[in-house]
Amino acid sequence: MSSFLVILILTVVAFWFHSRIRRIEKLMEIKGVWREEGVPQQISQIPQPQTSPQALIPQAEGSSAFDKFLVWAKEDWLLKLGAVLLLIGFGWLATYAFVNNWIGPAGRIALGMFAGVLILLLGWWRIKTYVYQGSTFLVLGSSTVLLTTFAARELYDFFTPFTALGIMFLSAVFVLRMRILSLYSHIFLL
Numbered sequence: 001m002s003s004f005l006v007i008l009i010l011t012v013v014a015f016w017f018h019s020r021i022r023r024i025e026k027l028m029e030i031k032g033v034w035r036e037e038g039v040p041q042q043i044s045q046i047p048q049p050q051t052s053p054q055a056l057i058p059q060a061e062g063s064s065a066f067d068k069f070l071v072w073a074k075e076d077w078l079l080k081l082g083a084v085l086l087l088i089g090f091g092w093l094a095t096y097a098f099v100n101n102w103i104g105p106a107g108r109i110a111l112g113m114f115a116g117v118l119i120l121l122l123g124w125w126r127i128k129t130y131v132y133q134g135s136t137f138l139v140l141g142s143s144t145v146l147l148t149t150f151a152a153r154e155l156y157d158f159f160t161p162f163t164a165l166g167i168m169f170l171s172a173v174f175v176l177r178m179r180i181l182s183l184y185s186h187i188f189l190l
Contacts, residue, residue, distance in 0.1 A: 105156045112148030113149075128185075
């Protein structure tokens with residue numbers, strides 16, 4: 001377990017350094033510090049940039065996926081951590097109840113669907129005033145519905161493949177539709 005954590009931490013640090021090095025190389029290309037051969041010029045021969053200093057700041061478009069993930073994780077991090085912990089807690093409780101056979105297969109599926117739909121509705125309600133919070137609840141609810149549908153299909157043969165695919169598709173489309181509507185409402189309000 002500890003070796004897995006060490007490998008995970010080393011991977012994260014390597015991606016972080018990689019993105020920083022790419023940004024530095026782009027800045028050096030913009031400033032003209034590097035020749036075509038890749039050998040640095042003398043400091044006295046560096047041409048002065050004709051652009052404003054604001055143009056030299058790297059834009060988010062050129063950022064790596066890891067940088068975008070870090071920016072996303074920094075904003076409302078406590079909410080996102082809480083959503084992950086709720087999902088883990090719900091999964092633990094459900095697993096414990098299933099192992100002790102407290103709930104039958106139909107009850108397990110109904111409980112998962114009910115919890116997922118309630119969280120989806122909470123996200124739908126919250127996205128109107130708090131976009132990131134509502135989006136997080138939408139994704140959490142959709143994930144619960146998707147996992148429940150997968151378990152119902154694969155473990156209990158409760159749904160046909162077509163029905164399971166339809167439920168998963170509708171869940172994903174609902175989240176996408178709500179996110180697009182929230183983006184449009186904020187664009188038109190500005």
